[in-house]
Each structure stands twice: as C-alpha cells, then as structure tokens.
Amino acid sequence: xxxxxxxxxxxxxxxxxxxxxxxxxxxxxxxxxxxxxxxxxxxxxxxxxxxxxxxxxxxxxxxxxxxxxxxxxxxxxxxxxxxxxxxxxxxxxxxxxxxxxxxxxxxxxxxxxxxxxxxxxxxxxxxxxxxxxxxxxxxxxxxxxxxxxxxxxxxxxxxxxxxxxxxxxxxxxxxxxxxxxxxxxxxxxxxxxxxxxxxxxxxxxxxxxxxxxxxxxxxxxxxxxxxxxxxxxxxxxxxxxxxxxxxxxxx
Ligand SMILES: Cc1cc2nc3c(=O)[nH]c(=O)nc-3n(C[C@H](O)[C@H](O)[C@H](O)COP(=O)(O)OP(=O)(O)OC[C@H]3O[C@@H](n4cnc5c(N)ncnc54)[C@H](O)[C@@H]3O)c2cc1C
Numbered sequence: 001x002x003x004x005x006x007x008x009x010x011x012x013x014x015x016x017x018x019x020x021x022x023x024x025x026x027x028x029x030x031x032x033x034x035x036x037x038x039x040x041x042x043x044x045x046x047x048x049x050x051x052x053x054x055x056x057x058x059x060x061x062x063x064x065x066x067x068x069x070x071x072x073x074x075x076x077x078x079x080x081x082x083x084x085x086x087x088x089x090x091x092x093x094x095x096x097x098x099x100x101x102x103x104x105x106x107x108x109x110x111x112x113x114x115x116x117x118x119x120x121x122x123x124x125x126x127x128x129x130x131x132x133x134x135x136x137x138x139x140x141x142x143x144x145x146x147x148x149x150x151x152x153x154x155x156x157x158x159x160x161x162x163x164x165x166x167x168x169x170x171x172x173x174x175x176x177x178x179x180x181x182x183x184x185x186x187x188x189x190x191x192x193x194x195x196x197x198x199x200x201x202x203x204x205x206x207x208x209x210x211x212x213x214x215x216x217x218x219x220x221x222x223x224x225x226x227x228x229x230x231x232x233x234x235x236x237x238x239x240x241x242x243x244x245x246x247x248x249x250x251x
Contacts, residue, residue: 073189
C-alpha cells in the first residue's frame with residue numbers, strides 16, 4: 001500500500017510573522033513541518049507498519065524547501081515529493097489541491113492523509129478539494145481509523161458527537177490532532193533522513209498549467225480583546241456562567 005501524506009512546510013510559528021507588500025505572509029527563510037501534519041505522518045507509518053507499504057510525504061512549498069519534509073523522513077517516511085514553481089506564488093487552496101492531486105495520481109497512491117487544517121492558512125478545504133479532483137471519498141475530521149483489507153472505517157468528530165463512516169480505498173482522510181501520538185525521530189532516523197530520496201518537481205513535470213487568480217485586497221489587525229464581563233456571585237453566578245458558555249456553544 002502506498003500512503004501519500006500531505007505535509008505543509010510553514011514559517012516557524014514561534015517567530016514573528018509579517019506580511020509583504022502583496023499582503024501575503026512572507027515565506028522566506030527556513031520552513032518547518034506543520035505540527036498538525038505530524039499526526040498524519042504517524043498514522044501513515046502505523047498503517048504501513050501493520051499492513052505493508054510505504055509512506056511518501058508530499059509538499060508544495062516555495063523555493064524547493066525540504067527542512068520540513070526531512071522531519072517527516074526522520075520519523076520514518078520512505079521518500080518525499082516537493083513541488084515548487086515560481087508560477088505558484090500566492091497559490092490559493094484550490095490551486096494547492098490541484099498540485100497535490102496531480103502528485104497523488106503520479107505516485108499511484110492508495111490512500112491520502114492530510115491534517116484537518118493547517119496552522120498558518122487554516123482554510124480546512126484542501127482535503128475535500130483533493131478528493132473532489134480525484135473523484136475519491138473524503139473521510140474528514142477523522143479522530144480514529146481502522147484499515148481492514150481495502151476497507152477504511154473512520155470515526156468522524158462532529159460538533160455534537162461521532163459518526164462512524166466507511167469507504168473503500170482509494171480515499172482521502174483528514175485527521176484531527178490526537179488521532180495518534182506522533183513519535184519523536186530517533187537519532188538513527190534523523191541520520192537516515194539525510195539520504196532518503198526527495199524528488200523535486202515543477203508544474204511542467206506534473207503537466208499542469210495553473211493560474212493563480214486570488215489576491216489579498218486588504219488586511220488589518222484583529223481587534224483588541226475587550227475586558228470581558230464580571231459576574232458577581234449573588235447565588236446565581238453558576239447559572240449565569242452556564243448560560244454564557246451555552247451561548248458561545250462551549251457547552
Ligand atoms: C498567504 C499565502 C501565500 C502563499 N503563497 C504560496 C506560494 O507563493 N507558493 C506556494 O507553494 N505555496 C503558497 N502558499 C501555501 C498554499 O497556498 C497553501 O498551502 C494553500 O493555500 C492551502 O491552504 P490552507 O493552508 O488553508 O489549507 P488547509 O485546507 O487548511 O490544509 C489542510 C491540510 O492540507 C495539507 N496541505 C495544505 N497545504 C499544503 C501544501 N502546500 N503542501 C502539502 N500539504 C498541504 C496539510 O496536511 C494541511 O494541514 C501560500 C499560502 C498562504 C496562506
């Protein structure tokens with residue numbers, strides 16, 4: 001079984017972020033493996049360790065960056081495919097999904113794993129778009145997964161409960177944080193990641209002629225938080241707090 005795990009390489013979330021003149025996030029410098037994708041890498045490794053096969057990590061990123069995919073290779077993925085092309089500058093989610101779907105077709109993957117949403121863009125749309133482009137089932141918001149032969153059973157986390165859904169391979173699965181505990185790369189894994197194959201592809205290699213059509217019109221700082229509401233306990237505080245938490249759908 002070939003499992004393609006989509007891994008986004010993002011600017012260090014701990015470092016200060018700033019926007020360029022085009023109002024897009026400045027993506028120069030080292031990119032790291034999005035923490036949200038470590039769960040997908042771990043799931044892919046566990047599935048292939050149990051049923052045979054390989055994990056290939058797939059990433060679209062400016063400048064041929066590989067630092068993030070090397071982290072996934074150090075965890076145990078067998079190889080990586082990185083797509084970079086100047087024509088992808090400012091790529092939106094659908095363009096990204098087109099690129100990732102083309103790589104999946106080229107690999108002949110049986111299963112695609114993504115995170116539910118990335119840490120820096122968080123549209124949460126890429127998994128569904130890849131599935132739509134490939135014509136495969138999309139098992140989204142997956143918090144538990146079982147593979148038996150070619151049958152995938154997923155527990156989907158929804159707002160007020162859990163759905164259990166099934167699909168046959170090939171399919172696309174987006175996973176929530178916590179579906180599995182990602183392993184830490186061992187020293188041996190870090191050393192062997194340096195020599196694992198990383199294929200660099202352009203749009204021409206994929207036979208794609210994409211046109212980036214989205215632009216950012218404006219951007220502004222989020223409003224500062226207001227002081228909040230103080231509830232004095234005159235015996236009704238508990239009910240007031242419960243009512244407030246219900247109004248924001250925490251309860
Ligand atoms: C402002 C901005 C400018 C950008 N400019 C460029 C650019 O110039 N060149 C470029 O190559 N990319 C660029 N990107 C990255 C690319 O466009 C995003 O990956 C894409 O828009 C997906 O959006 P998202 O992160 O909201 O996806 P989501 O739907 O939130 O992502 C869900 C999951 O899909 C997978 N995924 C998403 N994106 C990728 C990816 N790129 N590679 C592998 N897996 C992925 C991950 O598993 C991710 O957790 C840019 C992104 C932003 C936000």
